[in-house]
Each structure stands twice: as structure tokens, then as C-alpha cells.
Amino acid sequence: xxxxxxxxxxxxxxxxxxxxxxxxxxxxxxxxxxxxxxxxxxxxxxxxxxxxxxxxxxxxxxxxxxxxxxxxxxxxxxxxxxxxxxxxxxxxxxxxxxxxxxxxxxxxxxxxxxxxxxxxxxxxxxxxxxxxxxxxxxxxxxxxxxxxxxxxxxxxxxxxxxxxxxxxxxxxxxxxxxxxxxxxxxxxxxxxxxxxxxxxxxxxxxxxxx
Numbered sequence: 001x002x003x004x005x006x007x008x009x010x011x012x013x014x015x016x017x018x019x020x021x022x023x024x025x026x027x028x029x030x031x032x033x034x035x036x037x038x039x040x041x042x043x044x045x046x047x048x049x050x051x052x053x054x055x056x057x058x059x060x061x062x063x064x065x066x067x068x069x070x071x072x073x074x075x076x077x078x079x080x081x082x083x084x085x086x087x088x089x090x091x092x093x094x095x096x097x098x099x100x101x102x103x104x105x106x107x108x109x110x111x112x113x114x115x116x117x118x119x120x121x122x123x124x125x126x127x128x129x130x131x132x133x134x135x136x137x138x139x140x141x142x143x144x145x146x147x148x149x150x151x152x153x154x155x156x157x158x159x160x161x162x163x164x165x166x167x168x169x170x171x172x173x174x175x176x177x178x179x180x181x182x183x184x185x186x187x188x189x190x191x192x193x194x195x196x197x198x199x200x201x202x203x204x205x206x207x208x209x210x
Contacts, residue, residue, distance in 0.1 A: 006033075006043075008043055008044060008047060008195070008196065008197075009044065010043060010044040010045075011044035011045065011048070012044070013033075014044075017030070017033055017034075043074070043196045043197055043200070045070070046070070046071050046074055046196040046199070046200060047196040049067045049070050049071055050071060050191060050196055050199060052067055053067050053068065053071070053123050053191070054123065054189075054191055054192050056124075064120075065116070068116050068119050068120055068123070069116060071119060071199070071200065071203075072115040072116050072118075072119050072203055074200050075200075075204065076197075076200035076201040076202070076203060076204030076205070077201045077204060078201075078204050078205050078208055079205075080197075080198075080201040080205075081201035081202045081203070081204045081205025081206070082205050083201075084194070084198045084201055084202040084205070085202060085205055085206070086098070088190065088193075088194070088202070089106075089202075091163070091164065092163065092185065092186065093105070093106050094106065094107070095107050095209060100163070100164060100165050101161075101165065102149065102161050102163050102164070102165070102185070103133065103149075103184075103185060103186060104130075104133060106206065106209060107209060108209060108210055109206055109209050110206060110207050110208060110209045110210045111209075111210045114207075115203055115207045118203060118206050118207060119199075119203050122190055122191055122199075122202075123191050124188075125184040125186035125187070125188060125190070126182075126183045126184050126188065129182065129183065129184045132149070132150070133149060133184060133185070134149075134180045134181060134182060134183070134184075135147060135148070135149070135180070135181040135183050135184070135185050136148060136149065136150050136158075136160065136178065136179070136180050136181070137177075137178070137179045137181065138158070138160065138170060138175055138177070138178050138179075139175070139176055139177040139178075140170065140174045140175060140176065141174050141175075141176050142174070146160055146162065146168060146170065147160075147162075148160035148161050148162040148163065148168075148185070149161045149185060151167055155172075156171065156172060156173075157169050157170060157171050157172055158170055158172060158175075158178075163185070
């Protein structure tokens with residue numbers, strides 16, 4: 001969209017606009033850009049700060065908090081954020097009756113996490129993983145190797161959620177190796193695959209789910 005393009009390139013065209021060297025023969029266009037600057041924070045800055053967060057090189061805890069806050073304070077578009085969620089997140093997460101029950105249920109995610117925490121969980125999915133969402137690897141006596149999230153367990157068996165709404169029940173008597181990894185099943189690098197506008201829109205949408 002035009003707004004996405006303007007946001008991505010704002011750090012390039014805004015200084016030229018401020019010098020009066022752009023849209024000189026197009027008063028309506030200049031007025032549009034002036035109004036855009038007044039109403040929309042720079043997505044160019046969001047892009048820069050997101051990149052720093054994704055690379056995460058030499059960032060102190062204070063730096064990370066500051067950069068995340070600079071991104072989450074930007075207002076996104078709830079409707080477009082739902083589209084991003086449907087495209088990127090529903091293979092593992094559910095909101096109400098839409099999506100897959102594999103990762104944490106997100107219908108009321110904004111009731112337990114603020115916008116900064118939501119953004120941080122997307123950027124760094126392995127930083128804090130609740131025990132029930134740890135990745136579990138199982139090897140059976142016949143050589144079968146399974147990896148997923150424990151959905152249920154009793155004295156006789158363990159049921160793994162394998163993703164895509166698939167589950168597999170494994171008798172404990174057949175297990176020769178079981179290992180819980182301190183990592184999330186949510187892939188790292190998810191934010192790197194989103195445009196800055198998409199990331200902001202996704203946070204806006206998730207931030208309304210209470």
C-alpha cells in the first residue's frame with residue numbers, strides 16, 4: 001500500500017520534504033505528506049529498531065526495552081493485523097474458534113501480557129517458555145522419533161501434540177528416550193519475515209484480545 005511504502009522510505013523522503021524540495025509542483029501531494037508526518041510515526045524508524053532487535057548484537061537489557069517500546073508505541077491497524085495473524089500464526093495458535101490448538105491459546109492474550117511483552121515473545125520465543133510449552137523429544141523402542149508438546153499424560157502413556165492439530169499417543173513402556181528441551185516450538189526469526197507495517201499491525205491486533 002501507499003502508506004506502507006511511505007513508512008518504509010520515510011527516513012529518505014522526510015528530510016527532503018522538510019527542506020521544501022519535494023512535491024513543489026504538487027500542493028495536494030505535499031499536503032498529504034505533511035498530514036502523514038503529523039499522524040503517523042516513522043515506519044522507517046520502526047524498521048531500523050526492529051532490525052536491531054532481530055540482530056540483537058551487543059544489546060543491553062535497557063537497550064532492548066527501549067527499542068521494543070519504540071516499536072509498540074506505534075499505532076497499527078487492527079483489521080490488517082488480523083490478516084497477518086491468520087497468515088502467519090494460525091498454524092500453531094488459536095483465537096476463539098479459529099486456528100490450531102498447538103501453541104498457547106491467544107483469545108485473551110492481552111489480558112495476561114502487555115504490548116511490550118507480546119512483541120518480545122514474538123522476537124525472542126525462547127527467552128521465557130512455560131514448562132507446558134517446552135519441546136519434548138521422544139524415541140521409541142522401534143526407532144520412531146517424535147517431537148512436539150505434551151498435551152496429556154498419565155501413568156501409562158503420554159500424548160504429544162505434533163502440530164497441525166495432529167496428536168499421537170505413545171505408551172510409556174515403548175519409550176527408550178525422552179527429553180524436554182528448554183526451547184519453544186515457535187520458530188525464531190518470525191519477525192524477520194514481516195514488514196515493519198505488518199509487525200506493528202500484528203501487535204495492534206493481539207493487543208486488543210482481552
